[in-house]
Amino acid sequence: MAFVTIKKKTLIITLSVILAVVAIAATAATVAAATRTDNGITIVIDAGHGGADGGVTGVATGTKESDINLSISKYLMKYFQKAGYNVVLTRSDSGAVCGGMRYDKREDMKARKAVVEANAPDLVISVHCNSFPVASVNGAQVFFAAGANEGANFATAVQGYFNDVLNQKPKSAMVGDYYILNCSQYPSILCECGFLSNAGDESLLIGASYQEKVAYTVFSAVDSVFDAQKANGTPID
Ligand SMILES: [Zn+2]
Structure with missing residues (x-):
């Protein structure tokens, strides 16, 4: 058969x-x-640099900023997702956002803007590490776009948490003229998580536990702002 x-x-x-x-x-x-996501809040997390653009490098180990940014961004994603946020990463691997074989900074930044605009987020968090010619300069600092009230509100909250939790000389959130802050109408902050030109900051930033601590600090501050908005009845969108 x-x-x-x-x-x-x-x-x-x-x-x-x-x-x-x-x-x-x-x-x-x-x-x-x-x-x-259950809380209806969307966050775009932008790990700075990537691909041929490694950003600044660690003074002692030569660690690329792009790798540290990605690692902190992934920890951030974990915390936000756990709390019910909708999270979108501009990049989730070491490659450039613009993709392709030939790296182009302009194309890469435009690709990040496209991710932001496609997701209409309630907040954009761009993650970076800093560098400065004076090696003693250290600490984490947060930037927002000029005239951006909501951005300033988030940046001030995150800076306050950085000052308290990271045990650093207090800094103030500042206006920063960065593409990712200016490229859309959505509230945006840029976190410089420390100075890779400072050996002390570098030794912390290359370690997973500190990366996780920085991420948890940013998450806690941002979450507290959204909580306050909810308590005040401020519409989130
Ligand atoms: Zn950077």
Whole structure:
């Protein structure tokens, strides 16, 4: 009964395919449910640099800023997602955002802007590390766009947490003329998480535990601002 056997095989294959499709759909639904944001707040996390553009480098170890930025961004994503935020990363690997074989800074920045605009976020957090010719300069500092009230509000909160939690000489949040802050209408902050030109900051920033601490500090500050907005009845969108 070769014919029946073939038909049976065909049936089994067809059923297997259907089951596989159902299983994949169920898995996708589970993943979507697990990562679905429940608080309705979207955050774009922008790990600065990437690809051919490594940013600044550590004075002692030569560690690239782009790698540290990515690592902190991923910790940030973890904390925000856990708290029910919808998180979008401009890049999730070491490559440039613009992709392609040839790196172009302008194209890369435009690609970041496109991610921001496509997601209409409630906040953009750009993650960077700083560098300065004077090696003793250290500490984390937060920037916002000129005239951006909401950005200033978030930046001031994060700076306050940095000053308290990172045990550093207090700094103030400042206006910064950065593309990522100016490229959209959405509230945006840029966190310089420390100076890679300072050996002390560098030794901290290259370690996972400090990266996680910085991320948790930024998350806590931002979360407190959204909580306050909710308590005040401020519309989030
Ligand atoms: Zn940078």
